[in-house]
Amino acid sequence: MFCENCGKQIPEDAAFCTHCGAKQPGISTTKPAIDSLQKPQPPRPILPSQPAQAAEGVDLITMGQYLIMFLIMAIPIAGIVMLFVWGFSSETGPNKKNFARAYLIMMAIAIGVGILISIVMAAIMASIMGSLYYY
Ligand SMILES: [Zn+2]
Numbered sequence: 001m002f003c004e005n006c007g008k009q010i011p012e013d014a015a016f017c018t019h020c021g022a023k024q025p026g027i028s029t030t031k032p033a034i035d036s037l038q039k040p041q042p043p044r045p046i047l048p049s050q051p052a053q054a055a056e057g058v059d060l061i062t063m064g065q066y067l068i069m070f071l072i073m074a075i076p077i078a079g080i081v082m083l084f085v086w087g088f089s090s091e092t093g094p095n096k097k098n099f100a101r102a103y104l105i106m107m108a109i110a111i112g113v114g115i116l117i118s119i120v121m122a123a124i125m126a127s128i129m130g131s132l133y134y135y
Contacts, residue, residue, distance in 0.1 A: 061095050069096075073103070080107070 003010050005022030016023050061069075069086075073079035086092050086100035 061093070061099070065096075069099075080104075083107075 001010060001012050001014075001024075002008065003017040003020060003022060004024060005017060006020040008017070008019045010018050010024070014024060069082075072082045083100045083104050086096050087104055089097075092100070
């Protein structure tokens with residue numbers, strides 16, 4: 001480059017002329033600002049909004065209601081009675097009704113399997129006892 005004042009050749013990065021000492025306006029002695037070197041940040045993806053809560057008031061069973069149901073079901077006889085009430089009462093919401101019915105079916109299967117095992121065990125015991133009789 002050439003000095004703007006005297007026109008002589010001076011180094012490209014000179015802030016002042018090496019011959020006359022005039023300041024060179026077009027030269028920036030400082031390095032480019034760091035900000036300009038940074039790549040523009042990609043825009044953050046907008047998080048999808050939370051899914052809408054289930055409609056209230058239909059027959060939603062809250063956690064507290066579930067806790068009460070499990071506590072009642074823990075009572076041996078009252079639990080079964082309440083399951084029948086919940087399962088076949090017209091006042092019970094469909095969710096609670098289905099839950100109670102499913103639970104009753106599960107209990108019926110468990111009882112049925114239990115009875116079946118008892119019969120098989122009784123038969124095995126009877127055969128053992130019968131065979132012992134011959135000794
Ligand atoms: Zn000069």
